[in-house]
Amino acid sequence: MSGGVDSAVAAARALDAGHDVTGVHLALSPAPASLRHGARGCCTLEDARDARRAADVLGIPFYVWDFHERFAEDVVDDFVAEYAAGRTPNPCLRCNEKIKFAAVLDRAVALGFDAVVTGHHARLSGGVLRRSVDPAKDQSYVLAVLTCEQLAGAVFPLGGSTKDDVRREAAARGLGVADKPDSHDVCFIADGDTRGFLTRRLGERPGDLVDAESGAVVGRHGGAFGFTVGQRRGLRIDHPAGDGTPRYVLSISPATSTVTVGPAALLDVTAVYAGPPVWTCGEPMLPFAGTAQLRAHGAVSDAVARLADGRLVVELGQAQRGIAAGQAVVLYDDDRVVGSATIESAR
């Protein structure tokens, strides 16, 4: 229970279904701030209090579990290392994979619980993971990394409802978090300044911004880790491209601290090369024809996936822009999650 509306309603529904429910709030920071600011994070003492109050209203026991060391290691350090390696990680996905449905689930099962219930917007039934009925809130992308075994210990009661329904239900149940704003951005970067956070962790690593077409140095930067493939804003390029079109980050080379920029057209990719896949409920018939999503809340493309040396190769029916290594490619059969893998390269 993060202290948000989704997990509060998820707990309520699990309770209604007749389960023996205990509320658990994860302490993920060694020194949580007292008050929440803006829409970021879910790790302040105020959020813990909101979670506690929701548990009180539901009449369930409530505890805080301290996972800040595991979180720092598996999520935050991983986040920093991925950026340092020129990739763009998704920490929510990593948290689901390593914390919520690994460390927390393991501890819960060992303590005698049967499953971890969360307020994720996705449907899960009989081991089949599907998108939420609310496409704007669907979170199946960040859950697709879960193995069949992890999903067996997971319960997502909200997938059949829209966010508006969830908020209405929270209000009807007297849960004070009914109109609490949604949380956005990276929960452990309180001020939302990812580049500043990475600079504090990694130090300045100045380098060049190089134009892909002319090879000319068009600017300097404080660290290649501050960039994401497909990024347009904040490049601070001194002079415009010859044809006057905006330039985007095309690739990042941490070894030389070089960021290559170029026109949008060079961002288009039609093939994605990823690591070994996690199949949600068993390996599908390969090659698999369905759809692929390449970032959270990103566009969906027709896709054909196959294995090459145990790694996933996905051909895209429609060219996609700004595909960053480190993100996940998630394969869907209609609204059903088939599997996922971490993107290594694209062309």
Add this chain to the structure above:
Amino acid sequence: MTSGPRNPVYLDHAATTPMLPAAVQAMYEQLIRVGNPSSLHAAGRESRRVVEQAREDIAAAVGARPSEVIFTSGGTESDNLAVKGLFWSRRDADLRRRRIIASAIEHHAVLDSLEWLRKHEDAEVTYLPVDSLGRVHPAALRAAIAEAPEDVALVSVMWANNEVGTVQPIRELAAVAHEHGIPFHTDAVQAVGVLPVDFTASGVDALTLTGHKLGGPMGAGALLLGRDIACTPVLHGGGQERDVRSGTLDAPAIAGLAAAVAHSARDRVERAERLAALRDTLVHGVVQRVSGAVLNGDPGEKLIDGGPSRLPGNAHLSFSGCEGDALLMLLDARGVECSTGSACSAGVSQPSHVLLAMGASVDRARGSLRFALGHPSTEADVDHLLNVIAPVVERARRAGMAGARRESASAREHPTGADWTQADGVPGREPGFGREHTAGADRSEAGGPAQ
């Protein structure tokens, strides 16, 4: 699963203990009356009469003079007032006095006051070590003072430790401080009502006590402050309480506090003996049933200042291979309410600074529980704990292993395809956590600040 009793077994009396009927009655009688004790009219005088009677009753119960009783809002305020107030007044009298000597196992109300003084008032703090039983040795205090006797503002050592229950040789320690004319404060929050606390005989200059640890209300306490001890106030205002603690006197709470102090002093000897016997049953029972369970702190077999060397109701145990908060949850689910004993923020327990100071490893510190018996505790309470403790520890140990495992989901004994919409459809339900829901489900503290 092992079913808990209808009413939970409350073994956290060191956190707070139920109010005594006499205290409830005394408080109620004042709650329904009007009158500010500082007012000059009849209603005010009546309220003042109650406060002054309470002051005399408390003084009589703890061997102090009525003028030495300063009413406060409780332990934290009394500790803050003593530590900061004595520091300021002593330093202002002689600017060299910037050093405070305190034990390493003080409650956070003292420790955090010290840290605040260090940060904001240029104070220096010398922490006294404790031995493996959690005891401060007078020789250690003597050595600490001898480093530079003229710069010591005050000494603060708690009477009995709230976590591990070890009683300190307060008379001896106070005498050492007095060799150099240094005032001595003691946090006696856990001691009053169960140990022979005599303010005058102990020789201490300031003593913290609070109501809710001995059957009085929360939010009411006192600082006993010797008549000749100067103490700079923390709260300024109407000049109540010798000008040391301003604020309208909370007559109902003070009446409840006095009733509780008087009552607990009256039957102290009999109750302490009963609790010590019960505690020994608990400790021996747990150690017998659980391999790797060890008692922390002094065994309580000696006498210190005419009382036992361990708090009679305190049983603080470490369970190897467990996390204290897992044990706490599992016991809570079986209707046993206890504490990890250490302070917490947001319900996250830190490894106890007390156990670490005693030389325990972080793992041992984390795998500890405090069972604290109090005036309503019975043999049935202890029996219930002994009935559930062995399987609980066994399960917590497994959970501890799960927590230590980096690989996820490798050997999970878990059902597949649980359909969440049907509780009965969840297969593989084993006698594990499953809470026997008890009445009064709003007990939501996970760890709870301890003292």
